Amino acid sequence: MLASKLQERKDVKTVLRQLKSDGVIGISVDCVIFGFDDNELKVLMIKSDMEQFEGKWSLLGDLVHRNEDLDEAAYRILKERTGMSDVYLEQVRAFGDVIRHPAARVVTIAYCSLINIRQHRLEKHDNELQWHKVSMGLDMAFDHPRILNACHEWLQKRVQEHPLGFSLLPQKFSLRELQNLYEAILEVKLDRRNFRKKFFSMNLLDDTNEYEFDVPHRPGKLYKFNYEKYLSQERRKFMGIDF
Amino acid sequence: MLASKLQERKDVKTVLRQLKSDGVIGISVDCVIFGFDDNELKVLMIKSDMEQFEGKWSLLGDLVHRNEDLDEAAYRILKERTGMSDVYLEQVRAFGDVIRHPAARVVTIAYCSLINIRQHRLEKHDNELQWHKVSMGLDMAFDHPRILNACHEWLQKRVQEHPLGFSLLPQKFSLRELQNLYEAILEVKLDRRNFRKKFFSMNLLDDTNEYEFDVPHRPGKLYKFNYEKYLSQERRKFMGIDF
DNA sequence: TGTAATTCCGTTCCCGTTACACAATATAAA
């Protein structure tokens, strides 16, 4: 029975072969997991285990079980790979070209996740699972360059409309770190003073009375993101027509 | 063979039953087709043909053929139902909850389409295919209320970042019509003079030297949207952080 | 003690958004 094959998924290749011979479309989920380290935006990728993609890197994905929602599937993958739960995760969109998967017709739903890179435990500590710069032209399998690019652009827009960026930082962070984060995601340079002014005026940060340490210069104050303040703030109508 | 069943799709119900018994996840496309008429935003829906949803309305959708891309499937549906090609069509996102389809596990990819409601020819002229106000609490099948709502919100954001709205209007339109369109989509009231000023400053409209007729008041000038002007305009970097 | 690096605060200028009023033009009714 194909059903059981799909559920146990001990061997994805076998399932794919089965899908192909039956002419059925498979459904998978791919997670674009972003992290922030060394003032750079990173993405978590794994060495591909398909012969066709020897040596190439792949996003973390899996076939969707028939008794789990799409979101659940994405969470499962995230949990399996990073050991983390309670993380930011959102669907971006589906990729379903006929030719995108060499083994069978597989439609994949791309998810974007943001995690604190210091707080996770990778399940595989060998070099099969690694963080890579997103800006680097990495050699990727499938249509994953396209998916990664779409998710990065999605993040660039999203991070300017909602305060997601904090998921990438430790709980307490300096304003400098926050700015570095935005600069890395948006790939622009920002003015220090205006950035600071802007964020304070939004009234989202709580001043912990602590300071940075181990920095070779004057330490900055540490802040925490206050999600309640964000929620209580009534959302302004957007009315620009901004083409 | 399941493969042939999927391809001919003479009887969707049979295919769904087959999918269920095999425990396979099906994949479909649903089109949210918007139109603009009588100063209101309308959506094209069809009477559901499933017993479970007797009398309810449904979005236009179909199972994806195994040899067509997702976009192609959406175009096919659009063409079949409205007879139109060369229309605006874009993927919004996937909906794939386990329980969303009563007959089988089906993941659907939602597409948003904008068409000129006066320019199409509905393939079914009986009352099975009808335009409905989006604001009205329509009795819908499946999770289509959720899908419609998501697409409407998506459109509200999208229409402020890109000049899509013109797809809903005739080639030549008055500024009043354009404003009514935006007011209908965004569900707000706008200032006539500022709206006019804003659009002219964007330099996207060509002045046809024609005027409205058959209006019981002073006729307004008619304009055309100039897509080339839009393309040639270099896109400004957005840099707001607008939470 | 001085130098280098960074934090932190504040001001000005500019431009886009908002709010608002009045004349011109067409139709329909008196």
Add this chain to the structure above:
DNA sequence: TTTATATTGTGTAACGGGAACGGAATTACA
């Protein structure tokens, strides 16, 4: 023919947020 009514079309002043920018204070380190 005149009058009332509805809508188009234009201009301007006040406001507010964003961009550009300088300088004093604080800490580490040589």
